[in-house]
Amino acid sequence: MTLERDSAKHPLVIRHVTVSAVSRPTPNIARITLSGDELQGFISSGPTDHVKVFFPDPSTGELTAPVMTESGISKAKGGVVISRDYTPLGFRSADGQHELDIDFVVHGDEGPASAWAGSASIGDPLVIAGPRGSKLLPSEATHVVLVADETALPASSRWIDMLPTSVHITALFDVADPSVESYFSDDQKLRMSAEWFYRRDGLGQLEAALRALGEIGESTFVFLAGEATTLVPLRRYLRRELGLPKKQVAADGYWRRGITNADHHEPIDPTDPED
Ligand SMILES: Cc1cc2nc3c(=O)[nH]c(=O)nc-3n(C[C@H](O)[C@H](O)[C@H](O)COP(=O)(O)OP(=O)(O)OC[C@H]3O[C@@H](n4cnc5c(N)ncnc54)[C@H](O)[C@@H]3O)c2cc1C
Structure with missing residues (x-):
């Protein structure tokens, strides 16, 4: 695989x-x-x-x-x-x-x-x-997990539109409030199993939801993008606790709280750069 x-x-x-x-x-x-x-x-x-x-x-x-x-x-x-x-x-x-x-x-x-x-x-x-x-689709994936805040909803939309219908899509969205749920078209909503989390309800929900997905099989690809520090524990769980290889997890810090024009090439976790 x-x-x-x-x-x-x-x-x-x-x-x-x-x-x-x-x-x-x-x-x-x-x-x-x-x-x-x-x-x-x-x-x-x-x-x-x-x-x-x-x-x-x-x-x-x-x-x-x-x-x-x-x-x-x-x-x-x-x-x-x-x-x-x-x-x-x-x-x-x-x-x-x-x-x-x-x-x-x-x-x-x-x-x-x-x-x-x-x-x-x-x-x-x-x-x-x-x-x-362009980085193309992981052609052998049978399941793709998307974890995104508002900045990565456009990328999520592209994943949903580009993936073959045979690929199962699970999405965990971390957004301001329920008004953001209108972002996707009805067809896109039918294409994925999505859970929405609202930042006003507090932090930590994303990690709990990711852990609740249970085992991540070897044909599952995980894409995480959004605020960089929010992604740190999620990436650590996937790469270090579950031991998933780099090719199975793409974690991209699209912005960083308090930093102007954050560089997404910087490791999202400076204490644990990508290997
Ligand atoms: C590969 C890639 C793709 C991206 N695609 C998109 C996209 O399609 N749509 C999109 O909106 N963004 C996207 N982003 C994120 C976007 O580049 C950043 O949010 C950018 O910093 C916004 O610039 P700014 O001038 O508004 O704020 P900056 O001048 O960079 O930052 C000023 C302040 O605003 C904060 N800030 C920056 N972004 C946000 C935010 N989203 N919410 C709250 N505070 C913020 C910063 O932490 C800083 O304190 C993408 C980033 C990358 C790396």
């Missing part, structure tokens, strides 16, 4: 796009549709792909991003570069029109990405880069 995920590389492209629609699938998530000719050829073939999104400097309104040159990508000269990672939720291309949906968690005005998304309107410019590559 192999749960290794193949990789695909994509040419790195910088794309200038414009907001063409804004909606709220849940009160704390802004769905921004981006359009533009430069989206032609956009590729995202893995459920956990991300694009780097470049935002205007909130104090000047100036949007600074790298540029494509004949010798490759060149850093922007001057200006403040503000970028964050986001999941390409959906891409559509028809009749010469290209549209990319990204779901932004709106968590206040402290973060420039959240502040931008919270007040984005049609016509606003943005720059995206990537995805540089």
Whole structure:
């Protein structure tokens, strides 16, 4: 049984796009549709792909991003570069029109990405880069467990849509309150066995729910993403207590409480880096 995920590389492209629609699938998530000719050829073939999104400097309104040159990508000269990672939720291309949906968690005005998304309107410019590559589905998995907060609902949505119907999906969602449950379509809800936990009810529920799943079989793949410190005990349980191999568990800290622009390449648990 192999749960290794193949990789695909994509040419790195910088794309200038414009907001063409804004909606709220849940009160704390802004769905921004981006359009533009430069989206032609956009590729995202893995459920956990991300694009780097470049935002205007909130104090000047100036949007600074790298540029494509004949010798490759060149850093922007001057200006403040503000970028964050986001999941390409959906891409559509028809009749010469290209549209990319990204779901932004709106968590206040402290973060420039959240502040931008919270007040984005049609016509606003943005720059995206990537995805540089994709990690494909674990082709031999018969069961996938998704553990996610709001920031990883887009990735969860992609897992649900991409996995063959023969694969059983169990999901544990850690969200603000019941209003977030409207995030998934009816078809997606039917596709998974989901449990929802509300942060207002306190911490520790996710770990209890993960433990309650019991034995994790060798053909089960576990994807965990969200606030990094919340994932630490969950990852420790899976990797150290159950002894699951690295190829069976993908734990990605999508953000870290109190840290601006947290680097998701850093180990989520600095005392126990990935082996
Ligand atoms: C691979 C990958 C894919 C991602 N996909 C998505 C996605 O599709 N949608 C999405 O919304 N996010 C996604 N994220 C997470 C997103 O990049 C971070 O939440 C990012 O820090 C937001 O930037 P910001 O400017 O709003 O806040 P920052 O300037 O980075 O942080 C400012 C403050 O806000 C806090 N903060 C950051 N994010 C949150 C949050 N979600 N809730 C509460 N407080 C927060 C920080 O801890 C800090 O104290 C993804 C991250 C990765 C690594």
